[in-house]
Amino acid sequence: MKVLVATHESQGAHPDDYCATLEGELVTTLGSECCSPDMCGCGRGFPGLASSMATTTAMVADLPHMNPDTLAGAVRDSLERGGWLGYLDPAEQDELVADHLIEIREVCSAFPIGTIVCRSGSRVFPRPRAA
Template sequence: MKLLTATREGQGDRGGDFCFAVEGELVFAGFVCATDRRDPAGGCGCGRAFSGLSSRKATTTALVRDLDLSYDDVRLALTDHFVTTGMGPDVIGALEFDDLLDQEVEQTIRYAEVWQPGAVVGRRLDSVHLRAPAVR
C-alpha cells in the first residue's frame, strides 16, 4: 500500500521548511490550529506539515513509499498515535473515536494513493501537492 513517510528530501526548497520527524516514519495530515486555518503560511506550521505517528513531530515534506502494510496496520498505527497523545476513546468517547479514526485512516490512504512511489509531497491545509516527482 502506498503511504506517506517523513523525509528530509526537498527540505529547504521552500522558505519555512522543517523536518523534526524521524526519517521514514509514517505520517498523517494531523490537526490544524485556528491560526494556521486562517493563514497556513504563518502561525505554527501545522497547516503545512505532516505529523509523525511515532515521534509526534512534524515535517513539511513527505515521501510516497509502497509499504507492505494493510488497512488494518494503518488503523492500528493511528489508533496507537491517538491513544498515546490523549485522544483515545476513554477521553473523547468510543463513537467519536471510531469516527475520527475512520476519517483519518481514509484520508491517510487517499493522500498517498494518487502519487508514484518516490514522489515528494507537501501539504497546505486539507490538500497534498507534488513537490518533486518520483525519479524513474
Template sequence: MKLLTATRTGQGERDGDFCHAVEGELVLLGLVCATDQKNPDGGCGCGRAFSGMSSMRATTTAVVRDLDVSVADVMLAVEGYYVSSGLGPDLIGGAEFADLVAETVAEMTEIAAVLPVGAVVGRRLDELIWRSEPSGVGEH
C-alpha cells in the same frame, strides 16, 4: 499499500521547511491551529506540515512509499497516534474514536492512492503541493 512517510528530501528548498519527524515514519495531515488557518506560513507551522505518527513531531515534506502493511496495521498505528496525543476513546467515547480512526485511515489511503511511489509532497492546509517527481526513493 501506498502511504505518506516523513522525509528529509527537499528540505531547505522552501522558506519555513523543517523536519523534526523520523525519516520513514508514517505521517498524516494533522489538525491545524486557528493561527495557521489564517496564514499557513506563519504561526506554528502546522498548516504546512505533516504529523509524524510515532515521534509526534512534524515535517514539511513527505514521500509516498509502498509499504508491506495491512489496513489493520495502519488502523493500529492511527489508534496509537491518537491515544498518545490525548485524543483516545476515554476522552471522546468509543464509537467516536472508532469513527475518527476509520476516517483517518481512509484519508491516508485515499491521499496516497493518487500519488506515484517516490513522489515528494508538501502541504498547505488541506492541499498537497508537489515537491519533486518520483525517483524510486519509496520503492522496495
C-alpha cells in the same frame, strides 16, 4: 501497501520547511491546527505517528509489511498517546481513526510511489523535483 512516510528529501527547498520527524516514520495528513497555522506552520505539517512531531515533506512509499489493520493500529496508538481519544466514545474513536485512513489512502492513490508531497491545510500536492 502505500503509505505516507516522513522524508528529509527536498527539505530546505522551501524557505518555510521544517522536519522534526524521524526519517521514514509513518505520517498522516490530518493534524489539528492552531488559530494562526500560516504563521506557526502547523497547517503545512504532516504529523508523525511515532514521534508526534511534524514535517513539511512526506513521501508516498510502498511498505509491504503494512496493511490497513497495521496502519489503523499505528494511527490509533499515536492518537491515544497524544490524548486525542480521551474524550471520545468508542464509535467516535473509530470514526477519527477511519478519517485518517481515508485521507492517507486518498493521497496515496493520487500519486505514484516516490512522490514527495506537501500540505497546505486540507490540500496535499506534489512537490516539484529539483532539477
